[in-house]
Amino acid sequence: MTDTAYGDIWREGLWRNNPALVQLLGLCPLLAVTGTAINGLGLGLATTVVLLISNVTVSLVRHLVRPEIRIPVFVLVIASAVTAVELVMKAWFHDLHTILGIFIPLIVTNCAIIGRAESFASRNAPLPALVDGLAMGTGFTAVLVILGMMREAVGYGTLFRQAHLMFGSGTDWLTVTLVEDYGGVLVAILPPGAFLGMGLIIAVKNVVDARTRGRRKAAVAASAPALDGQGAVP
Amino acid sequence: MAEYLTLLFGTIFVNNLVLSRFLGLCPFMGVSKKADTALAMGMATAFVLTLSSVSSYLASTYLLKPLGLEYLKTVTFILLIAVIVQFTEMVLHKTSPLLYKVLGIFLPLITTNCAVLGVALLNVQQDHDFIASALYGFGGAVGFTLVMVLFASIRERLDVGDVMPSFRGAPIALVTAGFMSVAFMGFAGMA
Numbered sequence: 001m002t003d004t005a006y007g008d009i010w011r012e013g014l015w016r017n018n019p020a021l022v023q024l025l026g027l028c029p030l031l032a033v034t035g036t037a038i039n040g041l042g043l044g045l046a047t048t049v050v051l052l053i054s055n056v057t058v059s060l061v062r063h064l065v066r067p068e069i070r071i072p073v074f075v076l077v078i079a080s081a082v083t084a085v086e087l088v089m090k091a092w093f094h095d096l097h098t099i100l101g102i103f104i105p106l107i108v109t110n111c112a113i114i115g116r117a118e119s120f121a122s123r124n125a126p127l128p129a130l131v132d133g134l135a136m137g138t139g140f141t142a143v144l145v146i147l148g149m150m151r152e153a154v155g156y157g158t159l160f161r162q163a164h165l166m167f168g169s170g171t172d173w174l175t176v177t178l179v180e181d182y183g184g185v186l187v188a189i190l191p192p193g194a195f196l197g198m199g200l201i202i203a204v205k206n207v208v209d210a211r212t213r214g215r216r217k218a219a220v221a222a223s224a225p226a227l228d229g230q231g232a233v234p
Numbered sequence: 235m236a237e238y239l240t241l242l243f244g245t246i247f248v249n250n251l252v253l254s255r256f257l258g259l260c261p262f263m264g265v266s267k268k269a270d271t272a273l274a275m276g277m278a279t280a281f282v283l284t285l286s287s288v289s290s291y292l293a294s295t296y297l298l299k300p301l302g303l304e305y306l307k308t309v310t311f312i313l314l315i316a317v318i319v320q321f322t323e324m325v326l327h328k329t330s331p332l333l334y335k336v337l338g339i340f341l342p343l344i345t346t347n348c349a350v351l352g353v354a355l356l357n358v359q360q361d362h363d364f365i366a367s368a369l370y371g372f373g374g375a376v377g378f379t380l381v382m383v384l385f386a387s388i389r390e391r392l393d394v395g396d397v398m399p400s401f402r403g404a405p406i407a408l409v410t411a412g413f414m415s416v417a418f419m420g421f422a423g424m425a
Contacts, residue, residue, distance in 0.1 A: 024263055024404055028348045032256035072316060075345075079309040087305060102355045105308040109348035111260055190419060191254050195412030203398075203405040210400065 006131055013135025020143040021205050025112035029103045030144060031194035037159060038166050040148030041141065042096045043103060046085050048137025050107050051116060053081040055133035058121040074117045075108070082107045096165040112140060143201065150197050155189035157182025238369055245373030247421040251349050252381045253414060257374075258349030262382060263407060265340065267393075272386035276379025278337040280372070282322060282344050283353060286315045287371025290354035291364060311354045312345075319345050349378060385414065 019025045029047070034040045057077045065073050086104050089097040097104065107113070116136055121129040149159055157179035163171045187193050251257045258279070265275045290311045298304050323341045326334040344350060353374050357367045388410055397406050 025260070027259040027263060028256045028352075031259065075312055075316065076309070079312050083305060083308050086308070102352055102359060105355055106257075106348045106352055108308055108312050109346050109351050111346050114346060187416070190415075191256065192412045192415040192419065194256070195408050195415055199401070199405040199408030199412065202408065203400045206400040206402075206405065 009128065009132050010135045013132065013139040014142065018139040018143065019112035019136050020140050021202055023112065023115070025115060026110040026140060029106060029110060030147065031198060033100055033103050034144055034148040034151055034194060035189050036152045036161055037145050037148035038162055039099060040144035042093065042166055043100055044141025044144040046089065046104060047107055047110060048134070048141055049085055050078065050081045051113055051133040051137045052130060054078045054113055054117055055121040055129040056126050058117040059124060059126045059129035062122045070122065074114055078113055078117070079108050093165070099165070112136065147197050147201060151188045151193050153178055154185050155193065156184055238365065241366060242369050242373040245370055246377040246380065247418065248424055250377045250381060250418050251374045252378055253411070253418045255352070257352040258347050258378055261343060261347055262385065263404070266382055266386040266389055269383055269386040269390060272382040273379065274336050275340045276382045278340045279344055279347060279349070279378055280375035282319055283350050283375040284368060284371040286318050286350050287353050287357060288368050289318065290314055291357055291362065291367035294358050307355070307358060311351055315350050316345050349374065381414070385411065
């Protein structure tokens with residue numbers, strides 16, 4: 001694979017085909033755990049690790065598995081990876097594991113993961129599959145952290161509170177207090193805030209996409225004026 | 235008896251699977267363009283959810299716990315759910331072609347519906363007994379169907395509404411779901 005192909009994989013994962021923003025996959029954990037940025041980061045990283053393991057494994061066995069039974073095999077691979085990640089988190093990130101609760105085992109039913117196994121990993125060599133897992137996982141994590149930051153800033157007036165859950169004790173200096181003595185807007189932390197915040201993020205992406213498209217069209221029109229003298233059709 | 239009623243009411247309204255527990259959002263967003271398909275999806279889910287809730291309870295109590303294999307619950311439950319979905323599909327196909335035609339296309343989707351696995355896991359987490367597990371699965375499914383149909387009806391209206399271009403499609407649907415969630419918060423504390 002060439003470098004441009006890898007660049008494409010990254011662009012797909014982070015923006016153009018972002019699992020959360022464009023494909024609307026894995027919404028359940030996305031909305032459920034983003035009460036704070038750190039929780040979002042924790043689940044994002046766990047999902048990324050599972051995605052890496054499952055993508056590489058599926059890619060390695062892609063010639064051995066008959067097409068008829070591929071979906072059950074993928075599901076088993078993912079479920080095993082999730083179990084491993086869950087045990088690791090229980091051992092070393094116990095508090096975070098308690099907070100994220102059932103959403104760690106529920107990574108199994110994150111459609112984004114089986115989607116990548118089916119549409120990318122089962123058709124490509126292990127290395128591109130690894131990069132694809134990393135790109136998709138990073139895109140997903142980024143959305144989790146951004147939504148978490150939004151909800152935390154509005155809800156608690158802080159950023160990265162309870163950093164010790166993720167990075168160990170002594171790292172609470174990471175917490176940024178945006179507003180002193182903030183009363184807190186409860187609705188941002190409660191379920192409705194998740195739906196509203198996610199709606200806003202997708203709307204912003206739509207605006208940015210529309211702008212880029214407009215600019216690209218203008219650039220094309222400027223560089224290649226149409227023969228009839230009226231410019232490109234708007 | 236009273237506690238079971240409270241549990242049922244609680245799972246339908248107060249701890250609604252979709253709006254307050256964030257389970258089953260994929261079909262909630264994906265299959266809610268029309269009210270009648272939403273109802274069909276809800277019914278298919280209700281059947282599988284109740285059955286899988288009960289059988290995962292049995293598997294966890296009589297198989298995993300005595301053997302000390304609780305850490306395998308995720309793998310076991312997802313396998314059980316896949317088998318139940320496949321089984322339901324085969325039975326429907328043989329016995330009721332009409333029902334199969336209505337529900338058939340939704341059945342494969344249910345395997346990756348996190349509400350089904352989520353309810354099985356919550357049953358273990360909250361130490362439900364046999365009847366409570368069955369009620370939790372059934373109540374959760376009724377709540378899911380209720381919200382699906384309500385949401386689909388709103389979306390049918392939204393399609394003809396004049397929405398800002400950047401909010402068309404998914405964003406406005408999510409904002410709508412947010413307001414529905416606010417409404418359902420009104421049930422908090424009732425059970």
